[in-house]
Amino acid sequence: MDTIRRRGDRACRLIGLVGIVVFLISAFTPLAYRLNQWMAEPARLAPSDAIVVLGGTISPSGLLSLESLRRTNRGIELYLRGLAPVLVLLGGSTGGGPTEAEVRAAQAKLHGIPADAILTDTHARTTREEAVRVKALLEPRRARTVLLVTNGGHLPRARPLFERAGFEVRSVPSDPPIEPDTPESRLAETRVLVKEMLGWLYYRIAGYI
Amino acid sequence: MEATFIAALAGLTSIGAYYVGARALGLSSAGLAAAVGTMLESIGVVLIFLAVNLMTSVLIVLAVRSSTGTFVSAYATDDVVWLGLSMIQGLAFQAWRKSAAEG
Helix, strand or coil, X not given: CXXXXXXXXXXXXXXXXXXXHHHHHHHHCCHHHHHHHHHCCCCXXXXXXXXXECCCCECCCCCECHHHHHHHHHHHHHHHCCCCCCEEEECCCCCCCCCHHHHHHHHHHHCCCCHHHEEEECCCCCHHHHHHHHHHHHXXXXXXXXXXXECCCCHHHHHHHHHHCCCEEEEEECCCCCCCCCHHHHHHHHHHHHHXXXXXXXXXXXXXX | CHHXXXXXXXXXXXXXXXXXXXXXXXXXXXXXXXXXXXXXXXXXXXXXXXXXXXXXXXXXXXXXXXXXXXXXXXXHHCCCHHHHHHHHHHHHHHHHHHHHHHX
C-alpha cells in the first residue's frame, strides 16, 4: 500500500512540475503565438465568388465577442476591397438573444455593403454544419471559390470541411498580426490554441476531415 | 514590460516569504525542499481533477448529442470555472490523502 502511495505521490509531483513549467512557458514566452503562426495558413487574397465569415460567439444581449468582431471586420474589409461580390455571415444566437449573423449583417450594412450582397445563416451550430449550410446557400449562385475567414488556429479544421463541401478555399486568418505581450493575453492565446488542437483531433478521429 | 514586472514582483515576494519563514518563524531551509514537493503533488492532483472534469464533460456532451439528438455545445466545457472547481476538489482530496497517511 505504501509503495502504491509513494508511486502516486511521485506521479502527482511529476504532473505538477510539468503543469508549472507549461504554465510559465505559456505566460512568459511567445510560444503560443509562434505555434499559432506555424499552424495558421498565410492569407491567400484573390478574387473569389464569395467571402465566408465563420461564426464566433455572441452574448445573450447581442454583443459580438472580440473574435467574432475580428472575423466580421476582416470579411467587410475583403468585400470593400472588391475581392468577392457576396459576403456570407454565419452565427446563431445565445439564450434566445439576437443572432450573430444578423448583428454582423447590420454592421456590414453600416459600412455601406448593400443588403442584397449579404447572405446569412443562423442555424449552423458547428464548423461542419457551417460548411454544409454554406454549400446549400451558395449553390444557386454557382459559387466555387471562397475566401474563408476565421482565426488561424481554426483554419486547419475549417478549410478541409469546406473543400469537402466542394469549394476551392482561400484561407484568410482573422488574427491581428500583433504578438501578445502580457501574460494574460498569452495564456488566452494558449487556451484558444489548445481548444483548436483538440477540435482538430476530434474531427480527425470522427472522420470529418 | 508587464511580464518582467510581474515576474520580478513574484520573485521579490518569494524572497520576502523565505526571509520571514527562515528568520522570523525559524523554519529550516531543508524543509523547503519537502514543502516544494508537497506543493507539486497538490498541483498534480488539481491537474488530474481538471483533466478528469474536462474529459467527462466532453464525453457527456457527445453522449447527449448521439443518444438524444439534442445539440449541446461543446463550449459548455470551455469555461475557466473548471480550473477553480478542480482546485477546490484537488486540494480537498490531497488534504484527505495526507491526513489518512499521517493518521
